[in-house]
Amino acid sequence: MTEPTYEVVKSGFVALVGRPNAGKSTLVNALVGSKVAITSNTPQTTRHRLRAIVDQEDAQIVFVDTPGLHKPEDALGEELNRSAMMALSDVDVACLVIDASQQIGPGDRWVAHRVAEAKAARVLILTKVDIARPEEVEKQLVVARGLAKFDEVVVCSAREAFNLDGVIAAVKSHLPDGPRYFPRDMPTDQSVVVMLAEFIRERVLHNTRDEVPHAVGVVIEDMKYSKKSDTTTIMAIIFVERESQKGIIVGKSGDMIRKIGTDARVDLERLLGTKVYLDLRVKVKKDWRRDASQIKRFGYGEGR
Numbered sequence: 001m002t003e004p005t006y007e008v009v010k011s012g013f014v015a016l017v018g019r020p021n022a023g024k025s026t027l028v029n030a031l032v033g034s035k036v037a038i039t040s041n042t043p044q045t046t047r048h049r050l051r052a053i054v055d056q057e058d059a060q061i062v063f064v065d066t067p068g069l070h071k072p073e074d075a076l077g078e079e080l081n082r083s084a085m086m087a088l089s090d091v092d093v094a095c096l097v098i099d100a101s102q103q104i105g106p107g108d109r110w111v112a113h114r115v116a117e118a119k120a121a122r123v124l125i126l127t128k129v130d131i132a133r134p135e136e137v138e139k140q141l142v143v144a145r146g147l148a149k150f151d152e153v154v155v156c157s158a159r160e161a162f163n164l165d166g167v168i169a170a171v172k173s174h175l176p177d178g179p180r181y182f183p184r185d186m187p188t189d190q191s192v193v194v195m196l197a198e199f200i201r202e203r204v205l206h207n208t209r210d211e212v213p214h215a216v217g218v219v220i221e222d223m224k225y226s227k228k229s230d231t232t233t234i235m236a237i238i239f240v241e242r243e244s245q246k247g248i249i250v251g252k253s254g255d256m257i258r259k260i261g262t263d264a265r266v267d268l269e270r271l272l273g274t275k276v277y278l279d280l281r282v283k284v285k286k287d288w289r290r291d292a293s294q295i296k297r298f299g300y301g302e303g304r
C-alpha cells in the first residue's frame with residue numbers, strides 16, 4: 001500500500017434540504033462565516049444549487065445549499081426540485097433542516113421521505129430556536145425525530161450563531177477520510193458574476209412583494225474595472241414578466257430602482273473590494289419562467 005500524495009482530512013459533501021423558508025441559506029452563510037447565499041422570507045429565494053465550503057485544520061466540509069423542495073408549479077419550480085433532489089443523490093451526509101418556529105406540515109414530511117431514501121448519514125437540524133420558546137422546541141423535536149431515522153439531532157440558530165459548532169461536529173462525525181476538494185481559501189464555488197446577479201436579485205426580493213419576487217431574473221451584461229478610480233462599472237438587467245412588474249420595480253420617478261441599486265451596492269463593493277458603479281435596467285421578457293431554455297440562460301437550477 002502506498003500513502004496518498006494528498007493530505008488526508010475528514011472531508012465530504014453535505015446536502016441541506018428542507019421546505020422553502022426553513023432557514024437553509026441563512027445557516028450556510030453562518031457556517032461559512034461570510035455571505036455566499038442570498039436569503040429572504042420569500043419562498044423559492046434560492047434558485048442555484050451552490051456549494052459553500054467550511055475549511056478547518058482537520059476537515060473540509062462542502063455544504064450543498066439547495067432550493068427548497070416543494071410542489072412545482074412551473075418549469076422553474078420543476079428545475080429547482082430536480083436540482084434539490086440531485087443534491088441528495090450523491091452526498092455523504094443529508095441534513096434535514098426544520099424551522100423550530102413553524103408547525104411541521106406535509107411539506108416537511110415530503111422532504112423527510114426524500115432524506116430517508118438517501119444513501120447518506122442523516123442529520124436533523126432544528127434551526128431558528130431564537131424565535132421559539134423552549135417548550136416549543138421540545139415539542140418540535142419530538143415530532144421532527146419521528147420524520148425519519150436520524151443519526152444525529154442538533155438544534156441551532158443561524159441568526160444568533162447559536163450552536164453552529166454543534167452542527168459542524170454532528171456532520172463531521174459522519175464524513176469519511178479524503179482530500180480537500182477545494183482550495184483552502186475558497187468559501188464558495190459560485191462565480192463572481194453569479195454572485196453579483198444574486199446579490200442584486202436579493203435586494204429586489206427585499207424591496208418588493210406578492211408576484212414580483214418570483215417573476216424576477218437578473219443577468220450581468222458587462223463589467224469593467226477602472227484602476228484610476230478604483231471603480232468597477234457593472235451593467236445589469238433585471239428581467240420581469242410584465243409591464244406592471246416593471247413599473248413596480250422602477251417605482252415612482254425611478255425611486256425604487258435607485259433604492260435597489262443603492263442597497264445592492266453595499267454587498268457588491270464588499271465582494272469585489274472596489275467601489276462600484278451600478279447601471280441597472282429593467283426589461284420585460286414575457287413568461288420566461290415557463291420556458292426551460294430561458295431558465296438555463298439565467299443560470300438557475302443547476303447553476304452556472
Ligand SMILES: Nc1nc2c(ncn2[C@@H]2O[C@H](COP(=O)(O)OP(=O)(O)O)[C@@H](O)[C@H]2O)c(=O)[nH]1
Nearest residue numbers: 021022023024025026039040041128157158159
Ligand atoms: N429568527 C431567525 N430567523 C431566521 C433564522 N434563519 C433564517 N431565518 C429567516 O428565515 C427566512 C428564510 O431564510 P432562508 O435562509 O432564506 O431560508 P431557505 O429558503 O431555507 O434558504 C429569512 O427571512 C431569514 O432571515 C434563524 O436562525 N433565526
Ligand SMILES: [Mg+2]
Nearest residue numbers: 024025045046
Ligand atoms: Mg435558500
